[in-house]
Amino acid sequence: MKMNNDQAWLKKKAEQEDGCFVSVGGLVEALDQTERPANNIVPIKHAFVRFLQLARRERKLSLDQFAEKVDVDLVELLKIEADEQYTPALRTIHQIAGFLSIPEQKLMALAGLLRVKDAQFQNAAMKFAARSESVEKLSREEHSALEEYVKFLCER
Amino acid sequence: MRDPVQIIDCTTREAVEAELFDEVTIEHFLETQKEWRPFVVAATKLLVQSGASAEIVPSHFHWDWSRKEADLRVLAFSFFGIARKEKLQGLMKLQTVGRAGRLATQKGKPLVYVDYLETAPWNIKPLMQALGKRPQFAAVGTRLIEAAVRKSLEEGFKGRLALHSLPGSERFYLEVCGMTALVPDPAKQNLLWCEFTPAQAEKFLTGGAA
Numbered sequence: 001m002k003m004n005n006d007q008a009w010l011k012k013k014a015e016q017e018d019g020c021f022v023s024v025g026g027l028v029e030a031l032d033q034t035e036r037p038a039n040n041i042v043p044i045k046h047a048f049v050r051f052l053q054l055a056r057r058e059r060k061l062s063l064d065q066f067a068e069k070v071d072v073d074l075v076e077l078l079k080i081e082a083d084e085q086y087t088p089a090l091r092t093i094h095q096i097a098g099f100l101s102i103p104e105q106k107l108m109a110l111a112g113l114l115r116v117k118d119a120q121f122q123n124a125a126m127k128f129a130a131r132s133e134s135v136e137k138l139s140r141e142e143h144s145a146l147e148e149y150v151k152f153l154c155e156r
Numbered sequence: 157m158r159d160p161v162q163i164i165d166c167t168t169r170e171a172v173e174a175e176l177f178d179e180v181t182i183e184h185f186l187e188t189q190k191e192w193r194p195f196v197v198a199a200t201k202l203l204v205q206s207g208a209s210a211e212i213v214p215s216h217f218h219w220d221w222s223r224k225e226a227d228l229r230v231l232a233f234s235f236f237g238i239a240r241k242e243k244l245q246g247l248m249k250l251q252t253v254g255r256a257g258r259l260a261t262q263k264g265k266p267l268v269y270v271d272y273l274e275t276a277p278w279n280i281k282p283l284m285q286a287l288g289k290r291p292q293f294a295a296v297g298t299r300l301i302e303a304a305v306r307k308s309l310e311e312g313f314k315g316r317l318a319l320h321s322l323p324g325s326e327r328f329y330l331e332v333c334g335m336t337a338l339v340p341d342p343a344k345q346n347l348l349w350c351e352f353t354p355a356q357a358e359k360f361l362t363g364g365a366a
Contacts, residue, residue: 001306003161003299007171009363013332014164014295019281020328022297024319025249025272064197074197078204 045084047125048110053081054146055100057138070099087112106153124152161238163245164294166279172293174245176303180235187244188274195277195287202286233271236303238296246275246296250304252311255318258338259351267316267351268308273300301333305357315357320347333360 004010056066063081067074072092079086088111097104110125131145138146157178162171232253238246248270255269275296277283284291305315320341321329329335329350336356340346352360 001157001159001176001303001310003159003176003302003306004361004363005162006363007162010162010171010295010298011164011169012363013298016332017295017298017328020297020332021280021282021322021324022300022328023274023322023325024270025274025322063201075200075204078201082204 044110044122044125044129045112047129048107048112049081049084050129051110051146051149052077052096054138054142055150058143058146070095072096100150102150102153124149161299163238163240163296163299166291166294172240174238174240174293174299176236176238176299178234178236180237180247184237184244184247188247188276191244192274192277195283199277199283199286203282206286234307236300236307238299240293244276245279245293246273246300248273248300248304250307252307257316257318257351257353258349259336259353262316262351262353265316266311266313267318268304268311268313270301270304270317270319273297273304273319275300297328298332302361305352305361308352308357314354315352315361316354317352317357319350320344321350322347326350 056063059066059069061069063077064074067077072095076088076092080088080092090108090113093108093111093113094104096102097107100107106121109121128145128149131141157176159176161174161176163174164170165172232251234250234252236248236250237244249272251269251271255267257263257265257267276292278289278292279294279296281291301317304317308315308317317335319329319335321337326337326348330337333350333352334356335350335352338349338351341349
């Protein structure tokens with residue numbers, strides 16, 4: 001294939017390209033159109049974020065390893081952990097629920113994608129979030145909190 | 157095919173020799189996973205943590221080349237890579253069958269569709285800046301688009317080319333390459349359909365101002 005050998009053209013194009021992203025393709029999941037939650041959904045995202053963090057750390061997985069395991073975009077996970085206002089994609093919840101063996105509907109509720117009227121569910125989420133506040137190495141208490149909460153989510 | 161092509165060394169700002177090739181193999185895909193991914197992960201973490209706008213956080217992360225292995229054997233697809241001293245600097249996948257123009261003047265006319273294009277993360281300035289480094293090579297994206305236009309010419313499509321740009325890449329395709337944007341495509345996650353007419357492609361190849 002005969003390419004353009006004009007160095008002036010090349011340098012000009014290089015300058016124009018400087019600082020640009022040029023990627024095409026591969027963003028299907030990250031752009032997944034997610035049904036936005038209704039305004040009156042009770043936010044228990046903090047519990048959701050803490051739950052993901054502990055579940056990930058319990059498995060000794062870094063964020064990128066976790067992203068690979070659950071087959072979810074790393075940026076999506078970074079946004080979830082960094083921004084409690086961020087609403088994850090339905091597919092993300094589906095993937096995480098499958099990986100963690102948690103009922104999908106429960107995880108959707110926790111992530112703010114489903115309406116939650118059950119006071120007990122909300123209280124359990126708040127209690128879990130409060131108990132698991134530390135972000136240091138997973139302690140026995142955190143481990144226990146996580147296990148109890150997984151049990152709660154699975155049994156109900 | 158393995159042809160010489162020049163790219164720009166970002167340190168010297170001078171042209172250096174590289175190779176454009178179309179014998180892309182699964183090893184190239186694996187190289188992107190093994191060599192590129194750690195860079196993207198590290199830089200993305202820093203960008204997100206620093207509160208960078210979504211525009212400069214790379215959004216092509218989920219692409220998994222290994223799943224595309226089967227496409228290597230499909231005639232409707234062509235693959236191109238650019239390497240400098242055997243090190244991969246950019247990869248591209250083109251669809252040469254079954255795509256048509258959408259611009260009013262090009263409607264229904266066959267074109268080459270860019271299904272995937274990515275440059276090595278060490279050539280992306282915002283990522284390297286996040287890591288406190290300088291990008292290594294420039295114009296890799298330009299060279300890949302040039303190869304795509306030339307492929308379109310080879311196919312008899314007169315340079316017609318199209319792609320769905322990721323949000324962060326629109327500036328490159330519209331302002332730098334000079335493609336025309338259509339409305340966001342609801343069939344493709346509302347990504348912007350960008351298209352080269354033959355005249356625009358010619359202008360891009362011959363150095364007319366974008």
